[in-house]
Amino acid sequence: MAGAKRGRATLATHPVAVPSRPDMIAARLRQALADGEITEGEQLVEPDLVASFGASRPTVREALQRLVQEGLVTAIPHRGVFVTTFSPEDLADIYDARRAIETSAALRLAETQDPAVLASLREHHRAMTTAVTADDPAELTAADMRFHETLVACLRNQRLERTSRTLLVETRMCLTRLEGHYSMPQEAVDEHADIVGAIQSADVTAVIKAVGDHMTNAAELLDRLHAQRTA
Template structure:
């Protein structure tokens, strides 16, 4: 009998590997909003030819992280307040669907896996390490969606989380890491672990509204 823990090994193509690095660079602000991508420079830095680099850039253009302007070149998208609101609208929809599915198929296991990340967040709070807290925050949401077992939700969420990182980086004067995020995530994880779909859904919506409020200008925060 084949062990269920053994899965086929999937080798990523070169364009996929390049696209992953470009997503990371965009999310972390190394490739800044509005910046034009220089093919020759990127090809040199990544140690790849222009063919797979162009394919990777085309993928990110289709995802909406890059924009191609005729006769000018390819640019990183710029983050606006409308983009922030729309991105959180999409994230809320994806993560609510993922939470409901995770509860349906593996509630207790999903709760345990999410609480592992919460403990990482707690350690970051204890060290007063804002960067580590943010990384754990991102990991929590990525893991939540992965636990739904939906490749399509995961693909959509990957792009949304890159945009989330862009928002935090570009609007960092409006965003700060707060320890209260720890308890918000713990509550979501515990509700999922109990199989309490309604409570998990409510907590996720509240969490997204809070996050959006921190990224929006004063006076434009959503009503509660």
């Protein structure tokens, strides 16, 4: 299949260090999904992945099974493993889940005022600002993801971090499919500044509003883009 060949060629340029382990391969595949190297609906062909990673079939199979469990790929009996395609309903679910997790994280940080975490959030926000000025959408997206990963990490809950990581990958997959980058980058940067400001103010209402507004605006943008592509 043409799609599978594209994924194989790209992945071959990023070999996993020997020995190949399922978690390392799964992490590389997640990154490829997030970066749009492997696209929605594309088949992940097991023999191709074995050759690309220099790994055994059982190792690759275990890595793929992890992605199946996370919902990033779908195993179809007698056909193979394909990258999941997200519907508008899926988009809504993704952002509802992110809103719940990240609101909890922001409220926790508003209470603790952890200086190291706040400094990291400000650093990621500055990186977003710099990326907008430099017209670098890839770095803007990367800094955005680091911002949200840092925020959720303050919960110190590995299960929520794993869930959030999957949600962030799904978000990037949707963004890549629909547009590839932010259509309103400065608005995205401003919303992150609002989140940091609300957390620093320790104002519960402001925190809930800042996180909620960001999730609502992002979900509505992706929904509009989806509607335009399917019109």
